[in-house]
Structure formats: structure tokens, C-alpha cells
Amino acid sequence: MSPLQAAMREQRVSIALRLINHPDIDINYLGEGPFRRTPLQCAVDKGNMELVNIVLDHGVDVNGPPATVAGATALQLAAIHGFLLIAQKLINKNVDVNAAEGAAEHGRIDMLQFLLGSGASIEGDEGERQYQRAVELAKKNGHNAAAKLLMSAKS
Template sequence: MDYFPQIMEGEMRDPRKDKLIQGSDDRVDSGLDSWKTDCDNLSCEFQGLNVVETLIQDSEPEPWMIYCNDDGDTFLNLAIIHEEKKLASEAIAKSCRNIYYLNQQNHLYQTSLHLAVITDQADIAHQLLKAGCDPELRDFHGDTALHIACKKGSMYSVGVIIQQCKNKLPSLLQSANYDGHTCLHLASIHGFLGVAETLLSEGADINAQEPCNGRTSLHMAVDLQNADLVKLLLQHGADVNRVTYQGYSPCQLTWGRSDLSIQEMLVARTNVDLQHLPESDDESSDSESEYTDDEVMYDDWSLGGERVH
């Protein structure tokens, strides 16, 4: 087993760790770009690794199964990251139904399934799900693998997860990440109509409201001025009279926007009292009477002693 020290000592430094320190708000690429320069060398090392020969049936786990690098990635994770499909397939086959290994999360709480979706390897995702990988596990953003697939607009990955997770699909579709976004919200935000239509056909809640201000996917479509998405959502029965936490309907959000076709689609379907923005009341005289001579109406604030307007 001379190759294990060679691999475990040769590729410990994972550039994804530096990428995370720099900024990880929208990190869905798993740092793949920074790995490409080392990929050829690591692939050569992997070619000398024969998983089948090392899987001797004994009481102790094999070295490749207990291996974990500084970022918490297992051998299976690394094979997926470097798109070594043969090695990944062998590792999945030999760890079939080994729930602990298949669902092991790295320091970003990513499982092998997350990484397979991130790297657009729907075939590997299919094998992982068949072997027993849990699709409901979340990464450090609160995203399941399906959230990531919807965010990326990966129809193949979305299709694989839906096909293989029928029993858990209602829970996956209802699940919101740490930003409060469901899979349908993410597909709507990024304008992936095919993904959105697939989710809706599988029973996604079209009127689910995100927690920040209560926008539905239809509100988001109006904000993005995506007329095709508005039309799709209306065809699937989106509630045009659902209001945000501030009390605005999708139709009211169309006023002052450039695409009048969206407004035309919504006005005819919206209740009269929710078609137009409410008229602003002239409360100038009343607001003046609310303050006495000893009170000051603050319209600014200070930061570090400096006045901020």
C-alpha cells in the first residue's frame, strides 16, 4: 500500500481553503478552477491506485476509506472533484449502503452528492443516490444538492434527484436554505424556466413566501422583469393577490417598470384594490403637529461623530 503515503502526503494542500477565506457567499464551484493546475499530477497518482486490489475483506477499514485531507474531503470527494469517474464509481460501489462514509461532510458541510452536482456529474450523483447517499443533507449555506442544481440550472442533476428521491421529494421541494429560499425560489431568481416548470410539475409550492419580505416566485419574476417566467407562473396558478409583508401584490410592483406586458398580464387577474399603488396621504400638517417645541424630528444620524445624511 505504498501509494497511500504518496497521495496523502502529496496533495494535502487544498486551494479551496484559501478561496473560502477570501469570500464564500456565492461559492458553488467548490474551488475547481484553482485545482486545475494540480489536476494532471493528481490524476497520474490516482492511476496507480487500484481500489479493488486494496479492498481486502478484513475487520479493519481500508486506508482509502479512513483517509481525509485538511479540508475534510474523503478519497471519494477528491475523485469527484477531479472528475476521476472510474475511481469514483469503484469507491461508490465498494461503499454501497455504507451510510456513514457516503454522507460524510467536509468542512463546508458538503457531501459527495453536493460535489457531484457542483461539478455537473449527474451520472455520479445517480450512483450516489442509488448507493444510499442522503439528499436532504445541507451544506454551509443550508443548500441541499437539489438547491444547488436549481441554482446552477442543471436540468440533468435536477432530473436525477427527482427520479431517485420520490419518497423525499415533498420535503426537498418544501425545504428552504439559510436565506429562506426554496428550490423554486432559486430557479426563479436565476431565471431557469425549465427547472421551474419541472419543480412545479412535481408539486413545488408556487406561492411559498421567502422570509425577508414575503415575496413569492411571482413577485421575484416581476422584480426581475422576466415576462416568460411571469407567464409560466400564471399558467401554473400563481396567486396574483398574494401580498408581501409590506402589503404589495405582484401587480403593484409593475408600476414604474419598463415591461408593460407584465403589467397587462397581471392587471386583468388582480383584485381592483391591489392593482394600483396606494395613494400617498398628505400628512404634512399632521406630522408637524406631532412634535412639540422641545422635540426634534431626526432625519439624519451620526457615525463616529460625523453627520451622515
């Protein structure tokens, strides 16, 4: 874990501000091993808009990849937690809006409506796969209203 990731996880704004411009700090660093997060993903996971703004203002990649184990993109984390203002901020920064699986898996109807209204794709090869996976996850976790919302968006 980089010092910037640690500052984000611990929500240390003053430390993050000192580190963000350091030449040895990669603001898009994902880290090693499972369960890792980029600095942006750490900030989003904590729901800390101040930290999110700090990394966004310094040119972070809003579409940074998720970890292979228990990973999630920044938008997926915002959707899972229901952080609507953070999700809107990410969309304003041209994040890939296709993050419905996490929202569906956690029964976040509010976020599903927001993502669908923001252009999340349920058509085409990639959109269809994501749509099917989102419906499956919603049903598997007993979030029938989320599954119905997704199915109604398709018809």
C-alpha cells in the same frame, strides 16, 4: 456541504449517480451556514436538467426550504434564471407554485406569466403578501413591465 451537493454544484453527473443511493447521503440536505442549497436547488441553479431528473427520480422534496441568507426554493431559482422546462418539471411534481417574488425581482415576465398561469396565488393572506412583495421588488429594480403584469393579473 455534502458530497452530493458538491457533485451537483460541479455538475458531475457520474458522481451524483453513484452518491444518490448511498445510505449516508440525505438528498434533501440543506447544509449549514448562509448561501447554501439542497442538491435539487444546486441542480436547478445550474440549469442542468439531467441532474434535476436524477434527484427528482429519487424522491427529493421539491418544496425543500431555502437558506435564510440568499436562499431560494428550487422553483424560485428556476423562475429567476428563466428555466421554463425545469419549472414545468417541478410543477408536474407538485411543487408549491408560489414563487413570483424572484421572477418579479429579476424582471422575468415570461416566468411571471407561466407562474400565474400555473396557479400562483395573488389572493388570500399568503398570496396577497407575496403579490405585494413581488410588485415592490419589480418596481424597486426598474422592472415596470413585470410590475404592470402583476397588477393587471390582480384586477
